[in-house]
Amino acid sequence: MRAAAMARPSAIICDDAYLAFARLTQWWAARIRPASPAGIHPSAVVDPTAHVDPSATVSALSVIGPAATIAAHAVIGSHCVVERGASVGAGTVLKPRVVLGENCSIGSRCIVHSGAVIGADGFGFAPSQGRWEKIEQLGAVRIGDDVEIGANSCVDRGALDDTVLADGVKLDNLVQIAHNVQVGANTAMAGCVGIAGSARIGANCTIGGGAIVLGHLELVDDVHVSAATVISRSILKPGQYSGVFPFDDNAAWEKNAATLRQLHALRDRLRAMEKKIA
Amino acid sequence: MRAAAMARPSAIICDDAYLAFARLTQWWAARIRPASPAGIHPSAVVDPTAHVDPSATVSALSVIGPAATIAAHAVIGSHCVVERGASVGAGTVLKPRVVLGENCSIGSRCIVHSGAVIGADGFGFAPSQGRWEKIEQLGAVRIGDDVEIGANSCVDRGALDDTVLADGVKLDNLVQIAHNVQVGANTAMAGCVGIAGSARIGANCTIGGGAIVLGHLELVDDVHVSAATVISRSILKPGQYSGVFPFDDNAAWEKNAATLRQLHALRDRLRAMEKKIA
Amino acid sequence: MRAAAMARPSAIICDDAYLAFARLTQWWAARIRPASPAGIHPSAVVDPTAHVDPSATVSALSVIGPAATIAAHAVIGSHCVVERGASVGAGTVLKPRVVLGENCSIGSRCIVHSGAVIGADGFGFAPSQGRWEKIEQLGAVRIGDDVEIGANSCVDRGALDDTVLADGVKLDNLVQIAHNVQVGANTAMAGCVGIAGSARIGANCTIGGGAIVLGHLELVDDVHVSAATVISRSILKPGQYSGVFPFDDNAAWEKNAATLRQLHALRDRLRAMEKKIA
Numbered sequence: 001m002r003a004a005a006m007a008r009p010s011a012i013i014c015d016d017a018y019l020a021f022a023r024l025t026q027w028w029a030a031r032i033r034p035a036s037p038a039g040i041h042p043s044a045v046v047d048p049t050a051h052v053d054p055s056a057t058v059s060a061l062s063v064i065g066p067a068a069t070i071a072a073h074a075v076i077g078s079h080c081v082v083e084r085g086a087s088v089g090a091g092t093v094l095k096p097r098v099v100l101g102e103n104c105s106i107g108s109r110c111i112v113h114s115g116a117v118i119g120a121d122g123f124g125f126a127p128s129q130g131r132w133e134k135i136e137q138l139g140a141v142r143i144g145d146d147v148e149i150g151a152n153s154c155v156d157r158g159a160l161d162d163t164v165l166a167d168g169v170k171l172d173n174l175v176q177i178a179h180n181v182q183v184g185a186n187t188a189m190a191g192c193v194g195i196a197g198s199a200r201i202g203a204n205c206t207i208g209g210g211a212i213v214l215g216h217l218e219l220v221d222d223v224h225v226s227a228a229t230v231i232s233r234s235i236l237k238p239g240q241y242s243g244v245f246p247f248d249d250n251a252a253w254e255k256n257a258a259t260l261r262q263l264h265a266l267r268d269r270l271r272a273m274e275k276k277i278a
Numbered sequence: 279m280r281a282a283a284m285a286r287p288s289a290i291i292c293d294d295a296y297l298a299f300a301r302l303t304q305w306w307a308a309r310i311r312p313a314s315p316a317g318i319h320p321s322a323v324v325d326p327t328a329h330v331d332p333s334a335t336v337s338a339l340s341v342i343g344p345a346a347t348i349a350a351h352a353v354i355g356s357h358c359v360v361e362r363g364a365s366v367g368a369g370t371v372l373k374p375r376v377v378l379g380e381n382c383s384i385g386s387r388c389i390v391h392s393g394a395v396i397g398a399d400g401f402g403f404a405p406s407q408g409r410w411e412k413i414e415q416l417g418a419v420r421i422g423d424d425v426e427i428g429a430n431s432c433v434d435r436g437a438l439d440d441t442v443l444a445d446g447v448k449l450d451n452l453v454q455i456a457h458n459v460q461v462g463a464n465t466a467m468a469g470c471v472g473i474a475g476s477a478r479i480g481a482n483c484t485i486g487g488g489a490i491v492l493g494h495l496e497l498v499d500d501v502h503v504s505a506a507t508v509i510s511r512s513i514l515k516p517g518q519y520s521g522v523f524p525f526d527d528n529a530a531w532e533k534n535a536a537t538l539r540q541l542h543a544l545r546d547r548l549r550a551m552e553k554k555i556a
Numbered sequence: 557m558r559a560a561a562m563a564r565p566s567a568i569i570c571d572d573a574y575l576a577f578a579r580l581t582q583w584w585a586a587r588i589r590p591a592s593p594a595g596i597h598p599s600a601v602v603d604p605t606a607h608v609d610p611s612a613t614v615s616a617l618s619v620i621g622p623a624a625t626i627a628a629h630a631v632i633g634s635h636c637v638v639e640r641g642a643s644v645g646a647g648t649v650l651k652p653r654v655v656l657g658e659n660c661s662i663g664s665r666c667i668v669h670s671g672a673v674i675g676a677d678g679f680g681f682a683p684s685q686g687r688w689e690k691i692e693q694l695g696a697v698r699i700g701d702d703v704e705i706g707a708n709s710c711v712d713r714g715a716l717d718d719t720v721l722a723d724g725v726k727l728d729n730l731v732q733i734a735h736n737v738q739v740g741a742n743t744a745m746a747g748c749v750g751i752a753g754s755a756r757i758g759a760n761c762t763i764g765g766g767a768i769v770l771g772h773l774e775l776v777d778d779v780h781v782s783a784a785t786v787i788s789r790s791i792l793k794p795g796q797y798s799g800v801f802p803f804d805d806n807a808a809w810e811k812n813a814a815t816l817r818q819l820h821a822l823r824d825r826l827r828a829m830e831k832k833i834a
Contacts, residue, residue: 016682016684018682018683019682019683019684019689021682021691022680022681022682022684022689022690022691022692023689025691025692025693025694025715026690026692028692028694029692029694032694033658041601043599043601077637078601078637079601079635079637079653095655095676096601096637096655097635097637097653097655097673111677113673113676113677114637114655114657114673114676115655115671115673115708115710146687148677148690150676150679150710151655151673151676151710151712152671152673152708152710152730168687168688170679170681170688172679172732172734173673173676173679173710173712173732173734174708174710174730174732174750186686186687186688188681188688190679190752191679191710191732191734191750191752192732192748192750192768204686209732209750209752209768209770210750210766210768210786227752227768227770227786227788228768228786244786244788244799245785245786245799245800245801246788246799247781247785247786247787247788247797247798247799248797248798248799249795249796249797249798250782250795250796250797250798253782253797253798253799253800254798257798257800257801257802258802260801260802260812260816261802261804261808261812262812263812263815263816263819264808264811264812264814264815266815266822267815267818267822270822270825270826270829273829274825274829277829277832277833
């Protein structure tokens with residue numbers, strides 16, 4: 001996802017070599033790959049009351065009725081499950097083995113890769129006498145246009161309100177989006193990211209692989225989180241944020257890690273010395 | 279999962295507002311959602327020798343024979359796979375696309391969300407002349423009553439003994455439970471947690487999202503692990519445990535992280551100074 | 557995966573007790589488990605032009621034509637999806653609910669556990685006027701012989717070249733292998749590992765659970781990465797590498813973590829004192 005900075009001045013034939021490369025791959029894919037035929041694979045399990053809407057647009061789909069609605073130019077792959085009240089926009093492709101749960105909607109021109117689960121229950125329980133009482137998850141998932149969701153990723157339904165992915169969001173594989181999360185337009189998350197419940201991520205953010213955002217936090221637009229960083233408080237200023245223990249050979253790490261557990265005490269000793277000298 | 283601390287004194291109408299909220303969602307869900315009809319969806323692949331047991335209770339199910347046993351009031355969703363010798367208790371719901379492997383058992387009133395895989399082989403190999411020799415995983419998975427397992431989570435079968443989740447355990451999405459792990463009653467784990475082989479987690483624990491527990495460790499009851507923390511030795515005392523590198527803007531993090539790699543040396547320099555002054 | 561160091565001298569009856577144990581489990585499994593019958597489960601969705609090749613060997617399979625090729629002694633489990641141009645070697649078992657995408661090949665005697673997705677699109681986009689333009693992923697996935705891939709793991713197809721897992725690679729559950737990654741022979745990765753795009757991992761490496769390797773890095777042969785470690789630069793020397801924040805009770809961690817954010821400043825204060833004294 002970094003721009004290829006390889007074009008020498010004499011070779012520049014377009015403003016953005018990386019974008020040109022993307023376009024070239026699209027042109028090539030269109031030539032060599034037969035398009036998946038629009039329609040519902042016979043092995044998919046679609047709510048029996050679903051109807052295919054030849055004129056379905058995103059706005060039309062936003063009114064969700066009891067029956068599932070699938071745009072005429074959508075592709076529902078093999079072994080997919082589309083539950084009642086769900087809607088799928090025009091040109092959207094559900095690859096094999098995607099689950100789109102009850103009342104969840106996905107816009108136009110999206111791609112959902114195999115194994116993704118959209119609309120499982122959010123993880124909500126109330127403690128009650130040492131046990132957990134289930135909080136039924138009554139919301140759904142609303143996904144905009146031009147969204148891509150990676151293989152085996154999960155987007156949970158909201159508790160009362162919906163979980164929302166805005167237009168142009170891109171999620172890699174094995175990403176977990178908890179209930180009531182809101183992700184702004186064109187934000188991209190690499191593999192193995194986890195976003196905890198009710199977090200609000202702004203637009204045009206990037207979240208590096210394996211990063212975690214804790215629940216109920218806010219990240220404003222244009223925040224960039226480095227891989228494997230744990231975001232434990234809201235970020236209200238755009239920028240790049242990091243927090244990873246630097247790896248080392250094992251022996252060096254062990255010594256530094258052991259010392260780290262005395263760091264606060266070291267600081268106190270340093271202070272004491274500073275006073276003594278002063 | 280934190281109690282909603284919003285009820286002002288004058289508004290308290292029940293001992294526990296959060297629990298009341300849970301009950302309200304359950305009442306509402308029962309009204310608006312048609313219950314999944316008990317039974318096996320036609321697209322599910324169930325061991326052909328399986329029999330539906332109208333009187334199945336958990337204790338009856340604990341004796342596993344060669345045929346799968348499914349309680350009369352269980353729901354086996356679309357595209358599920360239930361292998362031979364598996365058993366499913368009364369009132370348990372396997373959402374679409376769940377795999378319940380050979381000889382694995384799950385108790386009553388459980389919910390297993392889409393994509394979960396119960397009973398894949400544990401990850402066991404013996405090194406042999408630079409290659410890995412497979413250790414066949416001969417145990418199974420035993421899951422108690424009132425357990426919930428999130429979407430795309432994995433619970434591996436044991437090597438010799440079984441992997442065990444006790445009653446009331448709640449697992450979020452994309453959780454990995456390795457072979458021979460034992461999880462005590464009512465312990466809850468948030469998304470993306472990984473528990474390595476043969477770890478024993480006590481009852482009433484909570485494990486935050488993205489945390490890792492290494493293999494062969496013991497955590498006693500009432501241990502609470504913060505999100506993204508790596509537990510690298512046993513915890514024999516109840517309490518809250520944490521271990522996360524605090525994130526910062528990238529420039530600040532880089533400076534601190536670089537210094538961290540010299541921390542042990544810094545401690546030695548501090549000691550040397552202390553001696554000099556004393 | 558550590559050798560069982562329990563055999564006392566008087567009890568040694570073989571050079572390697574752990575290997576003997578592995579062999580014993582294999583012998584036992586062969587006795588108690590009926591072998592999965594070779595062939596394609598009726599619920600699997602296999603490219604309609606696929607042909608079963610009774611003489612298929614790995615080298616024969618390496619020439620991929622437009623039709624899928626499945627060796628006569630392979631097992632394609634229930635609800636699997638094998639797309640056009642894919643190939644499956646002799647003795648390989650796809651457990652239920654595996655996706656093997658277009659043109660992806662897997663060698664002989666492999667095991668792929670349920671929910672694994674081989675050949676989803678790599679995560680590649682070019683930025684364009686604040687949005688993301690998709691880079692079509694034109695490569696495939698090539699997997700050698702004797703490879704095991706865990707439940708719900710993902711191996712993405714390459715952008716132009718292929719993603720490659722060499723012979724004898726073992727991946728645990730919920731592992732993410734991004735596009736164009738190359739993994740050398742007999743390298744093993746525990747659960748929840750993420751390998752970012754174009755990383756090259758050598759042979760005979762072990763990667764601990766939850767570890768992350770960033771993109772475009774190289775790890776030479778015989779590198780061992782501890783659990784939950786983030787590898788952020790290439791490793792050109794064999795050895796054990798670690799980088800984890802040591803956990804502590806929450807109060808102690810908070811103090812040390814807070815101080816860690818001033819570590820660079822502490823170093824400067826220490827330096828200043830050293831100068832003063834000298």
